[in-house]
Amino acid sequence: MNAPVNKGENKVEHKEEKIRKIKNGTVIDHIEGGKAFSVLKILNIDENYESIVSVVINAESETYGKKDIVKIEGRTLTKDETNKISLLSARATVNVIADSKVTEKYKVEVPYEINNLLKCPNPECITNSELENIETKMFRFSKKPLKFRCHYCERVFSELEFK
Numbered sequence: 001m002n003a004p005v006n007k008g009e010n011k012v013e014h015k016e017e018k019i020r021k022i023k024n025g026t027v028i029d030h031i032e033g034g035k036a037f038s039v040l041k042i043l044n045i046d047e048n049y050e051s052i053v054s055v056v057i058n059a060e061s062e063t064y065g066k067k068d069i070v071k072i073e074g075r076t077l078t079k080d081e082t083n084k085i086s087l088l089s090a091r092a093t094v095n096v097i098a099d100s101k102v103t104e105k106y107k108v109e110v111p112y113e114i115n116n117l118l119k120c121p122n123p124e125c126i127t128n129s130e131l132e133n134i135e136t137k138m139f140r141f142s143k144k145p146l147k148f149r150c151h152y153c154e155r156v157f158s159e160l161e162f163k
């Protein structure tokens, strides 16, 4: 029989140990609670990915209350890939891990050009025509407040939906 364990003990110490540490890969931290699966989707990572992907949903965060964490083993994501995450969660941070050490840490940034990811809200826009098959192209128009300009109809929008 095991000795009874005091469950309150070591609580803080174990907070960051809920999922395995990774040796090489990318950790995306401070994702808004509940957005982890959307983050994987935007990165095109699914069950066909060749290595381990760990997802933590609604972890405690001292700064934000709740956060999600995604750990992708065996792959260093490029900034072009990780910056797309800013469209889901602007506060996300990226940690690049090599040999079990954090070699780079940065905050995601809204990309200048976003291709085929966001829908143009203008119903007259050619990208919304069912006859044409044109991928959307949005440019970051301003950072604060965040606005985008459609390459095709040239209108400026602040709220955009994913395709």
Ligand SMILES: [Zn+2]
Pocket: 120, 121, 122, 125, 126, 127, 150, 151, 152, 153, 154, 155
């Ligand atoms: Zn448009």
